[in-house]
Amino acid sequence: MDAQKLQHLYWRAGFGPRPQEVAAGLSPAKAIRQLLREAQDCAPIAPFVYADPQGEVIAVTSESTMRGRQVPASPGPAAAPPAPATSAQPGTNRPAGLDTEALEALAARRAALALRRQGLPQLRRRDLTPEQRKAQNAGIRDAFIDMSAKWMTLMSDSPGQLREKVALFWHGHFACRTRRPDDSLSLLNTIRTHALGKFPDLLLAVSREPAMLQFLNNQQNRKAHPNENFAREVMELFTLGRGNYTETDVKEAARAFTGWGYDGQSNFKFRAKEHDDGPKTLLGETGNWGGEDALRIMLEQPAAATFLVTKLYRYYVNDQPDPQRIAPLAEAFRRSGYDVADLLERMFSADWFYDPANAGALIKSPVQLVAGLRRTLNLQVDNDKALLGYQKALGQTLFMPPNVAGWPGGRAWIDSSSLLLRLQLPNILFKNADFAVRLKDDENDINPQSTGKERLVKADATHLPLGPLQLLLGGVPAERQPQALGAFLLQAPLRAENLSLVQGVAAKATTPEEQLRNTLVALLSLPEYQLA
Numbered sequence: 005m006d007a008q009k010l011q012h013l014y015w016r017a018g019f020g021p022r023p024q025e026v027a028a029g030l031s032p033a034k035a036i037r038q039l040l041r042e043a044q045d046c047a048p049i050a051p052f053v054y055a056d057p058q059g060e061v062i063a064v065t066s067e068s069t070m071r072g073r074q075v076p077a078s079p080g081p082a083a084a085p086p087a088p089a090t091s092a093q094p095g096t097n098r099p100a101g102l103d104t105e106a107l108e109a110l111a112a113r114r115a116a117l118a119l120r121r122q123g124l125p126q127l128r129r130r131d132l133t134p135e136q137r138k139a140q141n142a143g144i145r146d147a148f149i150d151m152s153a154k155w156m157t158l159m160s161d162s163p164g165q166l167r168e169k170v171a172l173f174w175h176g177h178f179a180c181r182t183r184r185p186d187d188s189l190s191l192l193n194t195i196r197t198h199a200l201g202k203f204p205d206l207l208l209a210v211s212r213e214p215a216m217l218q219f220l221n222n223q224q225n226r227k228a229h230p231n232e233n234f235a236r237e238v239m240e241l242f243t244l245g246r247g248n249y250t251e252t253d254v255k256e257a258a259r260a261f262t263g264w265g266y267d268g269q270s271n272f273k274f275r276a277k278e279h280d281d282g283p284k285t286l287l288g289e290t291g292n293w294g295g296e297d298a299l300r301i302m303l304e305q306p307a308a309a310t311f312l313v314t315k316l317y318r319y320y321v322n323d324q325p326d327p328q329r330i331a332p333l334a335e336a337f338r339r340s341g342y343d344v345a346d347l348l349e350r351m352f353s354a355d356w357f358y359d360p361a362n363a364g365a366l367i368k369s370p371v372q373l374v375a376g377l378r379r380t381l382n383l384q385v386d387n388d389k390a391l392l393g394y395q396k397a398l399g400q401t402l403f404m405p406p407n408v409a410g411w412p413g414g415r416a417w418i419d420s421s422s423l424l425l426r427l428q429l430p431n432i433l434f435k436n437a438d439f440a441v442r443l444k445d446d447e448n449d450i451n452p453q454s455t456g457k458e459r460l461v462k463a464d465a466t467h468l469p470l471g472p473l474q475l476l477l478g479g480v481p482a483e484r485q486p487q488a489l490g491a492f493l494l495q496a497p498l499r500a501e502n503l504s505l506v507q508g509v510a511a512k513a514t515t516p517e518e519q520l521r522n523t524l525v526a527l528l529s530l531p532e533y534q535l536a
Contacts, residue, residue: 008491009358010035015495015536016320016366017352018165020376023476026492036352040345043166043200048193049158052150052185147185152402153389155192159371160378170344171199172371173319178210178242179410180219181403187215187270188403203312203342207242207299214266220408223265225258227280232258237408239302248307249287256284260298303342309334313347320351322365323414329356364495364535367417370398372536373426377433377528380493384467385433394429398422418534430528433466434521470520486510486523493524496532506530 009032014021017039030038132140159168174195182188191213198206210216217223222234235257239249263279266272284293286301293301302308313334314325321329333350340346351357368376374391377383385391395401399422400411418426473489480488486506490498498506509526513519527533 006031008363011492012358012363012495013039013352014165015376016357017348018169018379019159019372020380020536021492022380022382023472023492027476032358033353036349039166040349042163043345045164046167046197046199049151049154049189049196051189052147144183144185148188148403149389149392151185151189151192152392155402156371156375156378156391157388159375166348167196167199170348171196172369173316174199174206174210175402176405176410176413177315178216179405179408180213180215181405182215182219184215184218184270187213187218190270191215192403200345200348201343203344204299204303206344207303208296210242211238211295211299212264212272214270214272217264217266217272222261225262225264226278227259227262230255230258230262230280234258234264235261235298238299241409243299243302243308243311244305245307245311248305248311252285253287256286256293257298257302259284260286260293261295264295306334306338309338309342312342313337316347316351319413320348321357322362329354364532366536367414368534368536369411369413369417370395370400371402373398373429373534376536377430381524382469382472383433384469386465386467394425394432397425423531423534426534427529427531430525430533434468434525468521468524470517473520473524482510482516482519483507485520486527489523490527493527494530494532494535496535498527498530498532502530502532 006029007026010026010030011021013032013035014025017036025035129137129140155168158164159172162168171192175192178191178195180188180191191210194209194213195206198209217234220234220237221231225231225234232254236254239254239257240246259280259282263275263277264272265275265278279294281292283290286293286298287305289301291297310330313330317325317330317333333347336350337343337347356362374395378385378391392401399417405411476492477485477488486503487498490503490506506523506526510519510523513522
């Protein structure tokens with residue numbers, strides 16, 4: 005029974021169990037402590053460098069991002085959080101924790117800034133030639149692909165499963181879409197850094213990210229002409245949820261956020277002359293509030309903890325929220341100062357978390373499906389970026405949420421076309437099968453598929469080491485391997501008719517290795533594998 009609970013925990017807290025983790029036989033309580041311990045470290049995702057058609061080299065991660073941004077505070081009693089500390093490696097002048105690629109990017113960014121200081125003209129996008137615009141699109145696209153592939157590798161390979169899984173949740177919660185890879189990567193690394201800390205710190209850090217300020221138009225929020233978009237989405241989507249604030253609250257919060265913006269080097273900047281320093285009444289509290297105060301007041305509302313815990317419950321436990329479970333979790337969340345790690349530990353330690361009604365009750369998102377295949381099977385792909393095309397075809401492209409509310413999730417992940425591809429994916433990956441699928445266009449596509457015709461997607465070479473699975477199976481006889489593998493791969497019981505189907509596929513093999521591979525592909529192709 006503990007083995008099934010352990011697998012349930014690994015699928016919910018991360019991207020699935022590896023055979024060796026199940027074979028280790030940890031109790032769920034020990035596994036929770038291990039997950040928390042392994043999630044403590046968080047190295048930033050390395051930058052990608054590409055040439056801009058304006059003649060400069062752009063590092064996706066700016067110097068300020070690499071070293072920790074020094075952010076000026078806006079008026080009000082709440083103090084700005086300290087910037088992350090950095091230190092130098094002994095005998096060098098370089099920041100600690102940066103690999104060669106990151107250092108090259110840092111040097112490139114410094115060179116680009118030096119060019120700007122020399123007063124070289126910068127072309128606006130509308131002034132670019134078609135060839136320059138095409139080159140710019142290609143650079144932006146390649147940067148996002150590189151960033152996505154690196155994060156997917158962390159999801160599948162990193163021991164910090166708990167951090168990457170909750171970061172994926174926050175990536176949808178703080179949905180943001182820009183054409184600036186450097187700003188998008190900065191936002192992601194901020195989310196990953198604060199993902200398991202105190203939510204007020206995460207909220208403040210995200211709210212000051214240039215990507216979010218640009219996406220929600222707060223760069224245009226000035227005292228003479230307040231822009232309500234940022235304030236509205238912070239209240240509706242990030243903290244309180246609909247029905248827990250008024251239109252007057254939105255207007256007053258927008259006044260509090262006036263002057264919040266960023267400079268030409270993508271650093272947060274508080275523009276005091278653009279800030280409305282008059283008294284404001286927000287959610288019943290009156291004062292000369294700044295942006296930090298507005299966020300604090302929002303999180304003082306009991307509705308905030310309930311709203312956040314409900315979303316996390318739906319992500320980690322069940323699509324159908326249970327108010328009796330959520331209420332005590334929300335109260336504990338508030339008492340802890342919105343400690344995310346504490347909340348998740350409480351959730352994963354509860355007996356009801358392992359109820360049969362919650363096992364196999366969630367549909368895997370495209371990212372979770374692909375990352376889970378890679379992780380649980382130790383799958384190696386010669387070109388891991390090729391897998392991103394499948395996520396796109398299934399409806400989830402990292403850094404490209406469909407709207408400000410993020411991906412809807414749940415049953416929205418499945419329709420007739422996406423289900424067919426999901427069921428075919430194991431066969432594509434493990435047998436190099438071809439599958440025609442319509443990829444959805446995005447604004448960075450160089451060759452938009454305006455004709456509506458299907459495009460052929462072919463998997464690059466994949467390598468599936470059978471050793472870990474054979475270790476898990478141990479001395480299980482061949483005729484019992486479908487049941488044993490099914491117990492590991494599926495979070496829903498293997499039905500008798502599906503068992504017969506899998507056994508029939510396995511019987512066609514001529515060698516033990518082929519039999520194991522056929523059994524594996526048949527199990528992964530069942531609808532039950534779409535559930536976690």
